Amino acid sequence: SQKIEQNSEALNIQEGKTATLTCNYTNYSPAYLQWYRQDPGRGPVFLLLIRENEKEKRKERLKVTFDTTLKQSLFHITASQPADSATYLCALDMSGKLIFGQGTTLQVKP
Amino acid sequence: SQTIHQWPATLVQPVGSPLSLECTVEGTSNPNLYWYRQAAGRGLQLLFYSVGIGQISSEVPQNLSASRPQDRQFILSSKKLLLSDSGFYLCAWSVLMFGPTTSNEKLLFGSGTQLSVL
Numbered sequence: 282s283q284k285i286e287q288n289s290e291a292l293n294i295q296e297g298k299t300a301t302l303t304c305n306y307t308n309y310s311p312a313y314l315q316w317y318r319q320d321p322g323r324g325p326v327f328l329l330l331i332r333e334n335e336k337e338k339r340k341e342r343l344k345v346t347f348d349t350t351l352k353q354s355l356f357h358i359t360a361s362q363p364a365d366s367a368t369y370l371c372a373l374d375m376s377g378k379l380i381f382g383q384g385t386t387l388q389v390k391p
Numbered sequence: 392s393q394t395i396h397q398w399p400a401t402l403v404q405p406v407g408s409p410l411s412l413e414c415t416v417e418g419t420s421n422p423n424l425y426w427y428r429q430a431a432g433r434g435l436q437l438l439f440y441s442v443g444i445g446q447i448s449s450e451v452p453q454n455l456s457a458s459r460p461q462d463r464q465f466i467l468s469s470k471k472l473l474l475s476d477s478g479f480y481l482c483a484w485s486v487l488m489f490g491p492t493t494s495n496e497k498l499l500f501g502s503g504t505q506l507s508v509l
Binding site for chain 1 (some may be wrong): 496499501
């Protein structure tokens with residue numbers, strides 16, 4: 282069955298540094314992959330989508346890469362700010378349904 | 392504008408009691424609708440999805456059911472709650488995004504219902 286893995290340990294970084302979060306998947310070849318941000322007690326909010334034929338996608342301070350050979354996506358936040366602290370979820374399209382990883386919590390310290 | 396409403400925000404229910412969570416969307420027609428559950432410290436688990444009125448697909452066997460009585464209304468129910476039903480329930484609908492050669496969908500989530508079964 283499809284398995285999506287995100288680092289369950291929280292990522293703590295200093296303000297101004299680049300945060301890099303990893304999403305690995307197995308047993309599937311998704312047509313696209315998405316990243317969401319979730320704040321405590323709130324629903325996830327869509328950030329970026331990257332298609333299988335795209336290597337990289339950028340949006341302001343965010344950058345996502347998609348390596349279909351490694352079955353991995355990397356999510357980068359450059360010049361991180363305390364306001365970037367949240368849980369970040371990756372999601373894969375599987376037969377028209379979005380399946381989510383368990384998320385990685387990012388804590389940016391001032 | 393496209394919005395999604397979900398209520399209540401929090402709910403505390405005794406074991407064995409019934410449940411009804413409601414979700415409605417505005418600004419679209421014939422949306423694909425979803426119910427997800429998130430247990431504490433866990434990822435989002437897809438429970439049900441619906442592509443139209445009266446059309447419900449269940450992803451995992453469980454103590455819950457879903458119904459779609461109207462195009463923009465999605466209801467999550469249970470006849471008798473279990474302790475294991477506790478969690479954060481999220482309704483979502485898919486929004487189409489158009490790319491240069493293909494179109495994909497992203498999810499727009501409601502604000503969620505924190506359910507505690509005691």
